[in-house]
Amino acid sequence: xxxxxxxxxxxxxxxxxxxxxxxxxxxxxxxxxxxxxxxxxxxxxxxxxxxxxxxxxxxxxxxxxxxxxxxxxxxxxxxxxxxxxxxxxxxxxxxxxxxxxxxxxxxxxxxxxxxxxxxxxxxxxxxxxxxxxxxxxxxxxxxxxxxxxxxxxxxxxxxxxxxxxxxxxxxxxxxxxxxxxxxxxxxxxxxxxxxxxxxxxxxxxxxxxxxxxxxxxxxxxxxxxxxxxxxxxxxxxxxxxxxxxxxxxxxxxxxxxxxxxxxxxxxxxxxxxxxxxxxxxxxxxxxxxxxxxxxxxxxxxxxxxxxxxxxxxxxxxxxxxxxxxxxxxxxxxxxxxxxxxxxxxxxxxxxxxxxxxxxxxxxxxxxxxxxxxxxxxxxxxxxxxxxxxxxxxxxxxxxxxxxxxxxxxxxxxxxxxxxxxxxxxxxxxxxxxxxxxxxxxxxxxxxxxxxxxxxxxxxxxxxxxxxxxxxxxxxxxxxxxxxxxxxxxxxxxxxxxxxxxxxxxxxxxxxxxxxxxxxxxxxxxxxxxxxxxxxxxxxxxxxxxxxxxxxxxxxx
Amino acid sequence: xxxxxxxxxxxxxxxxxxxxxxxxxxxxxxxxxxxxxxxxxxxxxxxxxxxxxxxxxxxxxxxxxxxxxxxxxxxxxxxxxxxxxxxxxxxxxxxxxxxxxxxxxxxxxxxxxxxxxxxxxxxxxxxxxxxxxxxxxxxxxxxxxxxxxxxxxxxxx
Ligand SMILES: Cc1ncc(C[n+]2csc(CCOP(=O)(O)OP(=O)(O)O)c2C)c(N)n1
Ligand SMILES: [Mg+2]
Numbered sequence: 001x002x003x004x005x006x007x008x009x010x011x012x013x014x015x016x017x018x019x020x021x022x023x024x025x026x027x028x029x030x031x032x033x034x035x036x037x038x039x040x041x042x043x044x045x046x047x048x049x050x051x052x053x054x055x056x057x058x059x060x061x062x063x064x065x066x067x068x069x070x071x072x073x074x075x076x077x078x079x080x081x082x083x084x085x086x087x088x089x090x091x092x093x094x095x096x097x098x099x100x101x102x103x104x105x106x107x108x109x110x111x112x113x114x115x116x117x118x119x120x121x122x123x124x125x126x127x128x129x130x131x132x133x134x135x136x137x138x139x140x141x142x143x144x145x146x147x148x149x150x151x152x153x154x155x156x157x158x159x160x161x162x163x164x165x166x167x168x169x170x171x172x173x174x175x176x177x178x179x180x181x182x183x184x185x186x187x188x189x190x191x192x193x194x195x196x197x198x199x200x201x202x203x204x205x206x207x208x209x210x211x212x213x214x215x216x217x218x219x220x221x222x223x224x225x226x227x228x229x230x231x232x233x234x235x236x237x238x239x240x241x242x243x244x245x246x247x248x249x250x251x252x253x254x255x256x257x258x259x260x261x262x263x264x265x266x267x268x269x270x271x272x273x274x275x276x277x278x279x280x281x282x283x284x285x286x287x288x289x290x291x292x293x294x295x296x297x298x299x300x301x302x303x304x305x306x307x308x309x310x311x312x313x314x315x316x317x318x319x320x321x322x323x324x325x326x327x328x329x330x331x332x333x334x335x336x337x338x339x340x341x342x343x344x345x346x347x348x349x350x351x352x353x354x355x356x357x358x359x360x361x362x363x364x365x366x367x368x369x370x371x372x373x374x375x376x377x378x379x380x381x382x383x384x385x386x387x388x389x390x391x392x393x394x395x396x397x398x399x400x401x402x403x404x405x406x407x408x409x410x411x412x413x414x415x416x417x418x419x420x421x422x423x424x425x426x427x428x429x430x431x432x433x434x435x436x437x438x439x440x441x442x443x444x445x446x447x448x449x450x451x452x453x454x455x456x457x458x459x460x461x462x463x464x465x466x467x468x469x470x471x472x473x474x475x476x477x478x479x480x481x482x483x484x485x486x487x488x489x490x491x492x493x494x495x496x497x498x499x500x501x502x503x504x505x506x507x508x509x510x511x512x513x514x515x516x517x518x519x520x521x522x523x524x525x526x527x528x529x530x531x532x533x534x535x536x537x538x539x540x541x542x543x544x545x546x547x548x549x550x551x552x553x554x555x556x
Numbered sequence: 557x558x559x560x561x562x563x564x565x566x567x568x569x570x571x572x573x574x575x576x577x578x579x580x581x582x583x584x585x586x587x588x589x590x591x592x593x594x595x596x597x598x599x600x601x602x603x604x605x606x607x608x609x610x611x612x613x614x615x616x617x618x619x620x621x622x623x624x625x626x627x628x629x630x631x632x633x634x635x636x637x638x639x640x641x642x643x644x645x646x647x648x649x650x651x652x653x654x655x656x657x658x659x660x661x662x663x664x665x666x667x668x669x670x671x672x673x674x675x676x677x678x679x680x681x682x683x684x685x686x687x688x689x690x691x692x693x694x695x696x697x698x699x700x701x702x703x704x705x706x707x708x709x710x711x712x713x
Contacts (some may be wrong), residue, residue, distance in 0.1 A: 079713045117570060121573065122577060122581055125624070126623075126624040129570065146624060178624060178628050178629050180565075180566065180623070180624055180625055180627040180628075181624045303621070303622075304615065304618045304619055304622055307614075307617060
């Protein structure tokens with residue numbers, strides 16, 4: 001039976017198990033929207049295409065499924081770009097469908113034309129421009145395969161409006177066969193043996209764990225490995241939750257705003273076992289002085305990530321879960337009791353601290369959210385100080401609990417991502433830890449949350465500043481606060497109310513607990529406007545370009 | 557260091573921009589790039605000559621492998637290979653130097669493909685050394701234009 005391209009698209013998406021699409025309509029996707037009108041796929045109309053991309057991303061990170069978003073040609077597609085770049089940097093599986101002008105107009109500067117495959121090439125894992133409706137079903141099948149396997153990422157399918165109307169038989173291939181794409185899953189046995197030998201001989205080993213462990217579902221294997229070896233674990237921002245944050249062998253996050261004990265442990269170690277992490281510059285600090293005495297074992301599915309920034313002694317290309325499975329088999333426990341004592345001492349000596357006085361401090365707000373949600377909420381974050389405090393003061397015991405833009409650091413990410421996460425996990429409590437700057441970048445999604453009855457809670461740590469930038473200006477630019485003061489504007493309570501959501505303003509420390517409890521009782525989106533200390537800083541901090549044990553503000 | 561890399565890719569539109577974009581995004585200058593269909597019409601072969609340090613080139617090879625449309629990457633620098641390039645060179649000629657130019661071309665087995673009263677177009681095929689020396693020798697006669705196809709290369713194995 002012949003079907004239109006638009007119908008084929010939706011049928012192909014259904015075959016991939018797609019339950020929800022985030023998007024925004026326009027002239028070049030009218031045929032698709034016409035099919036969506038009576039399809040049983042849930043469609044969430046956001047108020048900006050960037051919101052749709054971030055929501056699809058939040059949905060994907062919370063559930064492990066592929067997120068799907070749709071936008072029209074030209075400005076619709078370019079509005080998606082920040083969201084797609086954000087997802088791709090953090091290896092989040094997304095299939096983005098963009099409308100395109102009619103095939104014969106492509107290249108003519110037609111109305112609402114943009115070279116979408118050209119624009120998205122450097123920010124996606126792959127992209128397609130579909131010129132023949134007969135290719136569409138296979139392209140969709142391949143797109144989901146590419147987005148979700150290997151190192152996951154974004155696939156863009158650019159679909160000219162005439163191809164959406166043309167008809168073809170719907171044949172979706174049973175198996176994917178892309179000859180240029182065969183990701184390696186199993187690690188090299190010889191390398192794994194060498195790694196295990198190094199581990200058995202090590203005296204000061206540390207596990208350095210990234211988002212790859214969460215993506216590959218390797219948390220249980222990691223836990224087993226740590227149980228057997230007692231090697232302490234530090235994680236990247238995206239790795240938080242891969243190993244229980246409350247475990248005695250957890251060192252929390254490392255790097256620029258990591259814990260002092262994690263950074264000391266890394267610097268003093270004689271063996272770093274990196275799993276699904278990529279030695280980002282926010283983690284390594286000054287690269288020449290990074291962990292000078294350590295041998296490095298690096299497990300990653302992406303060969304490009306290995307030996308890119310640091311020299312690796314034992315590279316293992318493979319899926320973290322599959323490699324760790326080999327690791328736990330008859331692993332010898334290294335003799336590290338002295339090292340563990342040292343690590344324990346650092347933990348005692350350099351705890352994460354902030355001033356515990358009567359003022360309303362942002363760290364306290366997060367500690368209270370942690371306590372009241374019993375550490376079980378899904379936390380999304382915006383970017384800036386709010387993000388770092390959310391990483392430091394909420395303890396993540398489970399994978400997929402923290403959802404944050406790590407690689408790109410996109411302000412405006414957290415709120416739409418929270419909407420996507422809540423749709424993917426309707427039974428969970430979802431909090432967006434926000435800044436007063438970031439939240440304004442996608443504040444329009446309040447309409448999406450209200451109208452779709454998505455009860456996300458937004459905790460705005462309102463410091464009246466672009467706080468993280470202000471912090472750098474304070475420390476490195478002689479307190480010259482150049483264009484980082486936001487003033488108390490807008491009135492977030494009124495904004496929430498204008499959209500039909502609930503707004504609560506909290507100006508006193510004593511009111512924090514009750515406000516959070518009240519917000520949780522409301523089955524609606526809630527904006528919580530916490531007026532926190534304006535000039536609070538995130539500590540410890542490794543100044544840019546320094547070795548990671550050269551921290552400021554680490555001591556009590 | 558110069559490297560000659562052969563890349564087998566899917567023969568469809570957009571692939572070239574994926575490959576070349578990868579180089580430009582890393583600030584890599586491509587010395588030459590030649591593309592053509594292979595014995596299998598669904599596969600194209602690119603021969604790319606790039607300059608860069610070992611570490612970056614290693615990264616580029618990995619990145620190329622990561623592209624979905626790339627089927628295979630062969631680093632020819634690591635093996636024994638045959639390479640050829642074709643150049644067209646226009647030189648100024650006059651009655652005095654004509655015979656000398658003819659003689660040099662003859663020695664290099666180059667062909668004179670077009671002659672005007674004051675210029676000649678010469679075609680030469682060869683490996684990099686041959687082409688380099690030929691151009692050097694012709695320089696004093698006044699080269700007005702050079703067109704090169706870029707290197708193509710094939711492993712001996
Ligand atoms: C889209 C975007 N623009 C600019 C930046 C640079 N930037 C990083 S943090 C920050 C300040 C964020 O302010 P706010 O949301 O209020 O968070 P705070 O640091 O005050 O907690 C800025 C401007 C960014 N990360 N993303
Ligand atoms: Mg702020």
